[in-house]
Every structure is written in structure tokens, then in C-alpha cells.
Amino acid sequence: MSTTVIEPTPTGFAKPIPTLPPVPWTERYFRLLWGTVGIVGCLMLWQVGTSTGVLDPLFVSSPLEVLRTALRILPSAEFMGHLINTSQSLFLGLFIALVVGIFVGLPIGWFPRLNATFEPVIAAVYGVPYIAFLPVIIMWTGIGMTSRVIIVFWSAVFPLIINSIQGAREVDDNYLRVGRSFSATNLQMFVTITLPSAVPYILAGLRTSIGRAIVGVVVAEFFMSSKGLGYFINLKANALEMAPAFVAIVLLALFGIALVSIVTYIENRFCNW
Amino acid sequence: MPNKISARDVAIVYRGKLDREPVLACHSVDLDVEEGSFVSIVGPSGCGKTTFLYAVDGLLPVNGGEIRVNGKPINGPGKDRAMVFQSASLLPWRTVWSNILYGLKLKGDYQQDKSAKIESLIDLVGLRGFEKRYPSELSGGMQQRANLARALAVDPDILLLDEPFASVDAQTREKLQVELTEIWARTGKTMLFVTHDIAEAVFLSDLVIVFSARPARVRATVRIDMPRPRSLETKHSARLQEYFKQVWSLIESSA
Numbered sequence: 001m002s003t004t005v006i007e008p009t010p011t012g013f014a015k016p017i018p019t020l021p022p023v024p025w026t027e028r029y030f031r032l033l034w035g036t037v038g039i040v041g042c043l044m045l046w047q048v049g050t051s052t053g054v055l056d057p058l059f060v061s062s063p064l065e066v067l068r069t070a071l072r073i074l075p076s077a078e079f080m081g082h083l084i085n086t087s088q089s090l091f092l093g094l095f096i097a098l099v100v101g102i103f104v105g106l107p108i109g110w111f112p113r114l115n116a117t118f119e120p121v122i123a124a125v126y127g128v129p130y131i132a133f134l135p136v137i138i139m140w141t142g143i144g145m146t147s148r149v150i151i152v153f154w155s156a157v158f159p160l161i162i163n164s165i166q167g168a169r170e171v172d173d174n175y176l177r178v179g180r181s182f183s184a185t186n187l188q189m190f191v192t193i194t195l196p197s198a199v200p201y202i203l204a205g206l207r208t209s210i211g212r213a214i215v216g217v218v219v220a221e222f223f224m225s226s227k228g229l230g231y232f233i234n235l236k237a238n239a240l241e242m243a244p245a246f247v248a249i250v251l252l253a254l255f256g257i258a259l260v261s262i263v264t265y266i267e268n269r270f271c272n273w
Numbered sequence: 274m275p276n277k278i279s280a281r282d283v284a285i286v287y288r289g290k291l292d293r294e295p296v297l298a299c300h301s302v303d304l305d306v307e308e309g310s311f312v313s314i315v316g317p318s319g320c321g322k323t324t325f326l327y328a329v330d331g332l333l334p335v336n337g338g339e340i341r342v343n344g345k346p347i348n349g350p351g352k353d354r355a356m357v358f359q360s361a362s363l364l365p366w367r368t369v370w371s372n373i374l375y376g377l378k379l380k381g382d383y384q385q386d387k388s389a390k391i392e393s394l395i396d397l398v399g400l401r402g403f404e405k406r407y408p409s410e411l412s413g414g415m416q417q418r419a420n421l422a423r424a425l426a427v428d429p430d431i432l433l434l435d436e437p438f439a440s441v442d443a444q445t446r447e448k449l450q451v452e453l454t455e456i457w458a459r460t461g462k463t464m465l466f467v468t469h470d471i472a473e474a475v476f477l478s479d480l481v482i483v484f485s486a487r488p489a490r491v492r493a494t495v496r497i498d499m500p501r502p503r504s505l506e507t508k509h510s511a512r513l514q515e516y517f518k519q520v521w522s523l524i525e526s527s528a
Binding site for chain 1: 327330331332349350351352355356358359361362364365366375376379380407408409427
């Protein structure tokens with residue numbers, strides 16, 4: 001049996017390879033471009049609305065007024081005091097939530113008996129709006145720094161527990177078999193297989209927790225503080241000083257964005273597999 | 274040659290998740306693997322050949338009979354055996370280098386020749402230049418090279434291979450099969466290879482063991498009498514085709 005191989009004539013190879021057209025910047029930065037249009041557009045609508053009298057600047061201030069106020073009050077020691085106070089409760093509460101979330105969640109995910117026992121309890125408590133616990137926590141711990149940290153902790157801990165449980169449960173059987181096949185001890189299994197597989201879940205939980213923690217700290221400061229950004233917003237809004245209130249609100253938004261960006265950076269840097 | 278692995282009247286009950294019904298995967302399996310030989314297990318899909326391999330590795334307990342390795346009954350995984358798993362068993366958060374090192378690291382083996390050993394393994398399996406890559410950045414064939422190197426790194430007597438080339442494209446698979454016979458010739462390990470690819474089993478092996486449908490028993494043992502070293506020509510030879518038909522009809526009649 002003879003085989004026939006048909007090859008193309010060599011002329012096709014002799015032609016020069018054409019240069020490919022460049023990607024226009026409107027396509028390369030598509031999302032960045034339209035995202036900016038969205039934000040700037042909203043700010044312009046707000047500004048135009050107040051300038052033309054459609055919106056009452058007394059109640060909604062205006063972007064330029066907020067900017068002017070920001071430049072005035074941001075460097076002041078009084079405002080810095082509020083900012084630092086909020087940051088302290090927020091970071092301390094979040095940090096404790098992260099540690100507790102991991103150390104409670106991973107074992108519950110790992111041991112089937114703990115899992116079967118505690119998952120319904122956690123699901124039930126998670127279902128309750130965490131702000132509903134506020135009066136209870138005030139009764140337990142008063143209205144000091146401790147209780148604010150506890151509220152931030154309480155707001156933030158459940159997504160971390162639940163994701164840690166999920167992370168420890170969803171460890172791929174293939175990886176567990178690899179560890180056992182190489183005679184890993186229980187501790188080695190945990191450190192080299194379970195923990196690294198759970199890290200992306202924990203970081204995803206941390207993302208959710210950050211948002212909830214910020215809500216927690218602001219609400220806590222509304223009700224039980226004479227310092228902090230939540231207290232500041234409440235105070236200024238009640239006095240119809242909307243511009244400083246909006247400065248604090250924008251700052252809280254930036255706070256959230258910054259923290260979530262750090263988590264995203266960690267994900268991209270260390271979980272890029 | 275002494276028997277490296279011997280199974281006598283082995284029964285294995287396989288239980289997946291806690292709430293699943295147990296399944297009798299193997300029943301009364303008898304087989305022997307000589308030292309330094311290349312033995313394959315084939316059988317109808319789902320017949321329990323992988324389960325049996327896991328039991329040899331010590332990942333699953335034996336519920337009846339006995340599996341001996343080097344003359345001693347096995348008691349869990351051991352240093353004398355290493356497993357080359359199916360695809361997707363490299364730890365995705367470790368680089369190729371760190372994956373190959375994994376077994377050694379668990380043993381707490383921090384000797385000086387560690388990196389020299391990894392270097393030579395990387396050359397042996399042809400992964401030079403990919404040491405710093407993550408598994409997700411490798412092709413299926415490259416991943417299985419790393420998988421093989423990881424098992425070889427702990428220097429076992431016996432290599433257990435669970436359909437290592439099943440999810441590799443056909444052309445790469447043939448290439449890897451030839452390379453595996455070369456690596457086997459160079460290292461002198463005893464190989465127990467599970468596959469559903471009959472041509473692969475015949476090409477690689479001294480002995481092809483055919484399992485029956487579940488619960489698996491040894492249906493037949495076929496001695497493959499073809500000269501070594503075997504090349505791609507062997508793979509496409511008429512001789513191999515004959516063995517293929519023979520093994521195929523044995524599987525067909527037992528399914």
C-alpha cells in the first residue's frame with residue numbers, strides 16, 4: 001500500500017507575514033473607560049442637579065461642596081481622631097474575626113462529626129441580621145471600645161467561618177490521596193493540603209467580611225460612641241451639615257475599596273494557580 | 274525472580290462517602306508481580322482495577338485475603354511504593370519543582386543531594402525549563418511527566434500507575450509510553466500499571482492481567498512475548514495487534 005501526501009505549493013510560505021492591526025485603546029481599556037464614564041457621569045448629574053435647583057443643596061450638598069469641605073476638614077486633628085477611632089475598631093474586629101473564623105471553620109469543615117453537629121447552628125445564627133444582636137451586645141458589654149470591636153467581630157466572623165468550613169470540606173480527594181500515599185502525618189496533611197486548598201475560600205470570605213465589618217462599625221458608632229466616622233455622620237446629618245457627612249461617607253467607601261483591593265492583590269499574588 | 278507484590282484471595286469493599294452504600298469492588302483476586310517486571314491490569318470500566326491499585330498502595334484496607342509487598346503484609350502506604358495518579362493530582366499551589374520535591378519533603382529528607390536529585394529527575398522526565406511553572410500552566414502530558422517525577426523522587430521499589438496517560442492527547446500518549454519504557458529500563462523499578470487502553474497495556478508490559486467485571490477477579494493473564502526495547506514500530510506491529518485482539522476478547526467475554 002502506498003500513501004499519498006499532498007503538500008501545499010511553497011508560494012504560500014514565501015509571502016511576508018502581514019502585521020496585525022493594533023488594538024485601539026477604547027477596546028484595550030474597555031471596562032476602565034466605561035467605568036470612569038459611569039462614575040464621572042453620576043457626579044456630574046449630582047452637580048448639575050444642585051446647580052439648576054432640581055436638587056436641594058441643603059439636603060444633598062453637591063460634589064464641589066463636598067470636595068471643598070474635604071480639603072478643609074481632612075487635615076484637621078478632630079477629623080483624624082474620628083478616622084483613627086473607626087480604624088481601630090474596624091481592624092481589631094476584623095483581625096479577631098479572621099483568626100477565629102479560620103480556627104473555628106477549618107476543623108468544622110474537616111471533621112465530619114463536628115460538621116454535622118455545628119453546621120445547622122451556624123446556618124441558623126448566620127440567618128439572623130447581625131445588627132439585631134446590637135442591643136444584646138450593648139447589654140453584655142456596655143458601650144465602650146470593647147463592645148464596638150465585638151460588633152465588628154460579630155458582623156465579620158460568619159462569612160469567614162462559613163467559607164473556612166467550605167474550604168476544608170471541598171479539598172479535592174485527589175490531593176488528599178496524594179498526601180496519604182506519600183505517608184503524610186495528620187499535621188502534614190493539614191499544613192500541605194487542607195490549608196492551601198482552603199486559602200482561596202478564606203480570602204473570598206474575607207472580602208464579604210470587610211463590607212459587613214464596615215457596616216458593623218458605622219452602626220455601632222451611630223448608637224454607642226462619641227467618636228468615629230459613624231458618630232460624625234450622625235452628628236453632621238442631624239445638624240443639616242451635609243457636606244462633612246458626605247466626606248465621611250465617601251471616605252468609608254474608599255476604605256472598603258482599599259481593603260478589598262488588598263485582598264485582591266493577595267489573591268493575585270499568592271493564589272494565581 | 275522473587276515476587277515483589279503478591280495478592281492472595283483479596284476482597285476489597287469500597288465505600289465512597291459516609292452516606293453511600295458500600296460496593297464489593299474485588300473478590301478473590303490472586304496475582305503476583307515479579308521484581309523488576311512491568312505488569313498491567315486491564316478490565317471492563319468500573320471493574321475495580323483502580324480500587325485494587327489503591328489497596329496495593331495502602332490507601333484502602335483489604336477486607337479479605339492479603340496483599341504482600343516484599344514478602345510482608347502491607348499496613349498502609351509505605352516508602353517502598355509510590356503512586357503516579359491520574360491527571361489533576363499535582364498540587365496546584367506548588368510549582369513543578371516543589372511538587373516533585375513533595376514526597377521527599379514529607380519524609381523530612383533535607384540532605385544536600387536533594388536538589389541534585391530533583392535536577393536529574395527533571396532531566397529524566399524531560400521537564401527542563403518548566404521547573405518554576407505551576408501545574409495549570411502545563412499541558413496534560415507535561416503534568417504527567419511531573420507526576421511521574423514526583424513518584425520517582427522518593428525512590429520507591431515499586432511504581433503504581435493509575436491510568437497516567439488517560440487524559441493526554443493521542444500523539445503525546447504514544448511518545449510518553451515509549452519514554453516510560455525507557456525510564457523503566459534505566460531505573461529498574463517494578464511497575465504495576467492500570468489502564469483501560471489495551472494497546473498501551475500490551476505495548477508496555479511483560480504481563481497483562483485481565484480483570485473480570487465487578488466484583489473483579491483475575492480473568493486471565495497474558496504473557497507478552499515481544500522483544501525489548503520496544504519502539505513506536507512495535508506499537509504498530511502485527512504482533513501487537515494479535516495480542517490486542519486476544520486481550521480484547523478476554524475483556525469482552527468477561528464484561
